[in-house]
Amino acid sequence: xxxxxxxxxxxxxxxxxxxxxxxxxxxxxxxxxxxxxxxxxxxxxxxxxxxxxxxxxxxxxxxxxxxxxxxxxxxxxxxxxxxxxxxxxxxxxxxxxxxxxxxxxxxxxxxxxxxxxxxxxxxxxxxxxxxxxxxxxxxxxxxxxxxxxxxxxxxxxxxxxxxxxxxxxxxxxxxxxxxxxxxxxxxxxxxxxxxxxxxxxxxxxxxxxxxxxxxxxxxxxxxxxxxxxxxxxxxxxxxxxxxxxxxxxxxxxxxxxxxxxxxxxxxxxxxxxxxxxxxxxxxxxxxxxxxxxxxxxxxxxxxxxxxxxxxxxxxxxxxxxxxxxxxxxxxxxxxxxxxxxxxxxxxxxxxxxxxxxxxxxxxxxxxxxxxxxxxxxxxxxxxxxxxxxxxxxxxxxxxxxxxxxxxxxxxxxxxxxxxxxxxxxxxxxxxxxxxxxxxxxxxxxxxxxxxxxxxxxxxxxxxxxxxxxxxxxxxxxxxxxxxxxxxxxxxxxxxxxxxxxxxxxxxxxxxxxxxxxxxxxxxxxxxxxxxxxxxxxxxxxxxxxxxxxxxxxxxxxxxxxxxxxxxxxxxxxxxxxxxxxxxxxxxxxxxxxxxxxxxxxxxxxxxxxxxxxxxxxxxxxxxxxxxxxxxxxxxxxxxxxxxxxxxxxxxxxxxxxxxxxxxxxxxxxxxxxxxxxxxxxxxxxxxxxxxxxxxxxxxxxxxxxxxxxxxxxxxxxxxxxxxxxxxxxxxxxxxxxxxxxxxxxxxxxxxxxxxxxxxxxxxxxxxxxxxxxxxxxxxxxxxxxxxxxxxxxxxxxxxxxxxxxxxxxxxxxxxxxxxxxxxxxxxxxxxxxxxx
Numbered sequence: 001x002x003x004x005x006x007x008x009x010x011x012x013x014x015x016x017x018x019x020x021x022x023x024x025x026x027x028x029x030x031x032x033x034x035x036x037x038x039x040x041x042x043x044x045x046x047x048x049x050x051x052x053x054x055x056x057x058x059x060x061x062x063x064x065x066x067x068x069x070x071x072x073x074x075x076x077x078x079x080x081x082x083x084x085x086x087x088x089x090x091x092x093x094x095x096x097x098x099x100x101x102x103x104x105x106x107x108x109x110x111x112x113x114x115x116x117x118x119x120x121x122x123x124x125x126x127x128x129x130x131x132x133x134x135x136x137x138x139x140x141x142x143x144x145x146x147x148x149x150x151x152x153x154x155x156x157x158x159x160x161x162x163x164x165x166x167x168x169x170x171x172x173x174x175x176x177x178x179x180x181x182x183x184x185x186x187x188x189x190x191x192x193x194x195x196x197x198x199x200x201x202x203x204x205x206x207x208x209x210x211x212x213x214x215x216x217x218x219x220x221x222x223x224x225x226x227x228x229x230x231x232x233x234x235x236x237x238x239x240x241x242x243x244x245x246x247x248x249x250x251x252x253x254x255x256x257x258x259x260x261x262x263x264x265x266x267x268x269x270x271x272x273x274x275x276x277x278x279x280x281x282x283x284x285x286x287x288x289x290x291x292x293x294x295x296x297x298x299x300x301x302x303x304x305x306x307x308x309x310x311x312x313x314x315x316x317x318x319x320x321x322x323x324x325x326x327x328x329x330x331x332x333x334x335x336x337x338x339x340x341x342x343x344x345x346x347x348x349x350x351x352x353x354x355x356x357x358x359x360x361x362x363x364x365x366x367x368x369x370x371x372x373x374x375x376x377x378x379x380x381x382x383x384x385x386x387x388x389x390x391x392x393x394x395x396x397x398x399x400x401x402x403x404x405x406x407x408x409x410x411x412x413x414x415x416x417x418x419x420x421x422x423x424x425x426x427x428x429x430x431x432x433x434x435x436x437x438x439x440x441x442x443x444x445x446x447x448x449x450x451x452x453x454x455x456x457x458x459x460x461x462x463x464x465x466x467x468x469x470x471x472x473x474x475x476x477x478x479x480x481x482x483x484x485x486x487x488x489x490x491x492x493x494x495x496x497x498x499x500x501x502x503x504x505x506x507x508x509x510x511x512x513x514x515x516x517x518x519x520x521x522x523x524x525x526x527x528x529x530x531x532x533x534x535x536x537x538x539x540x541x542x543x544x545x546x547x548x549x550x551x552x553x554x555x556x557x558x559x560x561x562x563x564x565x566x567x568x569x570x571x572x573x574x575x576x577x578x579x580x581x582x583x584x585x586x587x588x589x590x591x592x593x594x595x596x597x598x599x600x601x602x603x604x605x606x607x608x609x610x611x612x613x614x615x616x617x618x619x620x621x622x623x624x625x626x627x628x629x630x631x632x633x634x635x636x637x638x639x640x641x642x643x644x645x646x647x648x649x650x651x652x653x654x655x656x657x658x659x660x661x662x663x664x665x666x667x668x669x670x671x672x673x674x675x676x677x678x679x680x681x682x683x684x685x686x687x688x689x690x691x692x693x694x695x696x697x698x699x700x701x702x703x704x705x706x707x708x709x710x711x712x713x714x715x716x717x718x719x720x721x722x723x724x725x726x727x728x729x730x731x732x733x734x735x736x737x738x739x740x741x742x743x744x745x746x747x748x749x750x751x752x753x754x755x756x757x758x759x760x761x762x763x764x765x766x767x768x769x770x771x772x773x774x775x776x777x778x779x780x781x782x783x784x785x786x787x788x789x790x791x792x793x794x795x796x797x798x799x800x801x802x803x804x805x806x807x808x809x810x811x812x813x814x815x816x817x818x819x820x821x822x823x824x825x826x827x828x829x830x831x832x833x834x835x836x
Contacts, residue, residue: 032091043128058082162243196359216392221355223416295332342381345426357407366399373400503578541592572626599645613754699774706769715747
């Protein structure tokens with residue numbers, strides 16, 4: 001009898017617990033949320049309940065991360081109507097609305113305020129995306145209201161940002177008033193649709209920052225949005241909606257974008273080991289980010305070393321020169337007095353890598369291609385410039401944006417942005433035709449009428465340039481020689497007091513050797529400038545790295561590279577022969593390596609077969625020896641910080657030589673780690689602690705080496721997309737490693753002619769090098785030993801960093817696919833975050 005009662009009691013308890021568990025994420029007519037109750041989403045990611053901000057006793061209903069130790073609120077219901085006691089209740093009323101009130105229901109603090117259908121099936125549910133949804137009666141596929149349509153200050157994965165054309169809903173993110181007051185603050189972040197779509201940050205009614213227009217790859221003013229890392233970014237523009245949605249590829253990463261009360265738009269990721277949010281992108285963060293900082297027809301250039309960041313667009317001059325001397329460019333620029341617009345001979349100057357001017361007043365025609373856009377602008381005397389509407393589709397059209405009034409808020413980048421074509425008259429075309437290496441890399445686009453004039457003008461410029469060089473040789477260019485002597489004195493003794501013996505090349509010698517930097521001698525172009533092949537009078541071949549003025553590599557980086565490479569002597573490091581310096585011209589002269597970079601072989605389907613496995617293994621060992629020398633065997637401890645395939649050059653015999661030491665750092669004898677706010681290098685090769693926190697050490701280079709080893713084995717870039725559940729090489733190899741199928745990653749161009757033991761050894765070493773924790777990675781001493789001792793038992797690698805998986809979208813998740821005519825989809829990235 002008692003046993004039966006016990007069994008019944010246990011059964012009842014199980015039923016009650018089961019009912020409680022299934023309803024924990026849902027509010028119904030009979031199950032409200034009272035102050036002290038917590039609603040938790042089905043997957044446990046988010047929670048909803050009452051909370052008080054720091055330093056306040058007021059009560060608000062909010063949604064926060066449930067799995068994070070630090071309470072991080074992402075949405076607030078009653079932002080401007082706090083409850084001053086703990087008697088609050090969130091319930092569903094008989095009209096089907098969510099309502100926030102006190103026990104006596106005398107006052108409604110907040111309500112969803114939508115029209116419903118009388119039905120007993122009303123319910124609200126907290127989804128695992130962080131979206132609180134209100135069902136329309138019994139139909140659980142239709143939401144009569146959702147919190148994602150009424151955001152607070154936080155942009156979560158899966159949220160739609162933009163306009164629903166059918167309902168007129170425009171989703172806007174607004175800051176809190178302060179850290180202790182979630183009320184609607186003075187900053188707002190919203191999408192605007194006049195002209196070409198853009199995002200704006202406002203302070204009250206004043207524009208503070210602009211993303212630039214959508215380019216097809218991202219926003220022209222957010223160059224960090226580059227392909228294939230952690231985010232799927234979808235842009236939709238059709239008859240129903242204009243929206244941007246982002247999703248995190250790895251569901252274990254918590255990332256959010258916040259408009260904070262200080263007026264900063266910031267993207268953050270949760271760092272579990274440090275138990276804190278890490279900011280890895282923000283705007284505005286420099287003067288050139290300020291909206292209209294340089295006024296009408298001005299352009300902001302943050303790379304103008306030692307000078308005012310504002311400049312005028314080609315064909316324009318300062319409106320108030322005296323203000324520019326005081327570093328105030330707010331009045332902008334005006335057309336030069338001597339210009340004669342809208343006459344035969346007008347043309348365009350291309351400004352590369354820019355955030356194009358504000359498109360709010362621009363005209364957009366997405367049916368035109370770039371060449372048709374140019375002709376359209378040239379025929380219209382009011383047209384002052386043009387650009388592509390979608391650079392990802394230039395080959396098949398791309399659309400056309402033209403400007404007909406004041407052009408404001410343009411700026412330059414060292415990388416990213418897009419090309420903008422500014423209209424100038426014949427005299428300006430002639431001027432810029434001689435400035436192929438101008439800081440913005442101007443490209444002249446003229447008309448056939450004046451082509452002969454340009455040719456003649458170029459010949460005259462070349463004659464004058466050669467005459468100037470001859471004067472320097474004859475001792476006339478004293479200021480040039482004096483500047484060289486001064487620089488030579490600073491380089492003769494490097495930062496640690498050791499003498500450096502380098503040859504100082506005259507500009508005339510470099511000019512002659514490279515045939516005036518002719519295009520036919522150009523070997524390549526990188527973030528810091530172009531590299532040219534040259535031949536000295538004695539027959540010696542050289543490679544000249546000519547730093548661009550907009551590169552961001554200033555005197556410190558230039559001096560860094562000279563002093564480091566000159567002092568380091570190793571067969572697996574590139575040899576520096578000398579340098580040339582004249583005012584804004586900075587050039588490094590290296591030994592010429594005819595086979596260029598390793599990337600030109602392993603990532604090229606035709607040339608990849610030229611590197612058999614024996615040679616690839618020798619290259620891996622050679623790179624390891626070069627890094628071992630930098631880290632341990634030289635008199636300096638040097639962290640390269642930008643090791644990648646393109647920075648490994650191959651000599652005549654395909655021996656590897658590590659190059660490009662502009663970002664390298666010297667460590668003291670007892671120094672093992674350093675921190676910087678300026679994270680430089682190449683995404684895809686950066687270690688997680690460096691990308692996220694600016695921490696770098698020898699283990700940062702070890703991580704980059706591991707990526708490089710896997711790329712040499714596989715023949716594809718780390719950023720390549722491999723499978724639906726893996727978006728980079730690390731994740732691809734890791735999955736196969738766990739399945740004992742690692743050999744299947746080998747480059748198909750190698751066929752069957754490889755040593756399986758050596759390949760597995762390299763993959764094993766590579767996986768050890770890319771482990772998430774720096775302390776788990778081997779040193780280069782250990783790496784070199786492992787690569788030369790095949791019988792050594794190696795440790796099993798822990799999970800590597802940056803393994804990204806596609807989200808498995810459930811029916812509750814917000815769709816992130818484009819649809820309809822005119823919709824375009826972008827699969828891209830903002831930046832790297834730390835995988836947990």
